[in-house]
Amino acid sequence: MENHLNLILGLPDVTVREFTMLEDGICLKIKLTNLGTHCPLCQSYSTEIHQNRPILVRDLPCFDKATYLQIPRRQFYCRHCQKYFTENLPWIESKRRHTRRYEKNIFERVKSSNLAQVASIEGLSYDEIQGIFNHWASNIAEQQWLGARRISLDEIAMRKGHKNYKAVICDLDRHKLIEVIDGRTQDCLISRLSELPLQVRKAVKEVSVDMWHGFPKVIQEVFPNAQIVTDRFHVMKPLVEELKKIAKSSGVKEQNKLSLFLKNGIDLNNGERDELENLLSSSKSKRLKAAYEYKEEFRQIYETSQTVSEGQNRFEEWLQKARKIYGKVIQTISDHLPTICNYFISHSSSGTMEGINNKIKLIKRQGYGFRNFENFRLRLLSAFS
Ligand SMILES: [Zn+2]
Numbered sequence: 001m002e003n004h005l006n007l008i009l010g011l012p013d014v015t016v017r018e019f020t021m022l023e024d025g026i027c028l029k030i031k032l033t034n035l036g037t038h039c040p041l042c043q044s045y046s047t048e049i050h051q052n053r054p055i056l057v058r059d060l061p062c063f064d065k066a067t068y069l070q071i072p073r074r075q076f077y078c079r080h081c082q083k084y085f086t087e088n089l090p091w092i093e094s095k096r097r098h099t100r101r102y103e104k105n106i107f108e109r110v111k112s113s114n115l116a117q118v119a120s121i122e123g124l125s126y127d128e129i130q131g132i133f134n135h136w137a138s139n140i141a142e143q144q145w146l147g148a149r150r151i152s153l154d155e156i157a158m159r160k161g162h163k164n165y166k167a168v169i170c171d172l173d174r175h176k177l178i179e180v181i182d183g184r185t186q187d188c189l190i191s192r193l194s195e196l197p198l199q200v201r202k203a204v205k206e207v208s209v210d211m212w213h214g215f216p217k218v219i220q221e222v223f224p225n226a227q228i229v230t231d232r233f234h235v236m237k238p239l240v241e242e243l244k245k246i247a248k249s250s251g252v253k254e255q256n257k258l259s260l261f262l263k264n265g266i267d268l269n270n271g272e273r274d275e276l277e278n279l280l281s282s283s284k285s286k287r288l289k290a291a292y293e294y295k296e297e298f299r300q301i302y303e304t305s306q307t308v309s310e311g312q313n314r315f316e317e318w319l320q321k322a323r324k325i326y327g328k329v330i331q332t333i334s335d336h337l338p339t340i341c342n343y344f345i346s347h348s349s350s351g352t353m354e355g356i357n358n359k360i361k362l363i364k365r366q367g368y369g370f371r372n373f374e375n376f377r378l379r380l381l382s383a384f385s
Contacts (some may be wrong), residue, residue, distance in 0.1 A: 024067030137378035210234035250285035
């Protein structure tokens, strides 16, 4: 009988000594079968038990009953170090009141539902579940930055019109969120990012950002080896906005027609292309035709330039030509041209991060009740682990 229980329990060096029914579940009193253990300081083996204080920990449920283990917490004496130490059990972290596998299970379930629901099913308080979740998520959050080479730095508004912005950092190679920061000012970004180990910061080779003037200083201070890339998506945006204005003022009002102008030419299907041709040839506005062609040409430069210098030459030519049509946008692009052209170093763009943004939005909506920023941060980062 006990033999079977040991097998089901599946913990190393453990045997079930006693079984009791509790009001809200079952309790297995267990015995550790190893006589001694290694000192964490000098690794020498000790069998001198100094103290043995049993503790009660929660484990995964057995036959749908809440299951607790009463485990001996043994303190040994190391003759070599002349010190006492508590035995390390691989299946429970020190000072925790749940087995590792139970906590892992809670963590995964919270990720796919929510804290309140898991708390109610497990008969634990909201705060206890939050504690378990945050404990696991913190470990994950620490790992997120490892291996980051190319990243994007962007912002999200927590609620429309509330001026409550968070900075979000994504790994462009692994397509995942790796950090969320409570605020987006220069000082805030510098102080928070400087907490990362220098080794991690030095490994970052490229940071993709929008055209906010505050980013270069942040990047130079925090990531000493990184190239700044003005993100392609953020360069195209004002250009496309301006084209939209021109199209509207030339009499194109309907949304479906407008979208033909704004879409990438290469993404239009045959029907759409014909319709756009008709609109362009029937329009009396030479300005609209030119604006559309310049927009497409700009996109082509992005698509087909191979090197930084090629991209730069072609953009400079383009800026000369398009100046008459795209007045204000030209100035913005000229101001950022060197970092815009850094795009051609590795051709990365955060435009491909749409999936990440959607996931963030979803969690933001679900997490209406996050009690503080840190909880929200850990919830977000876990979703990308
Ligand atoms: Zn020792």
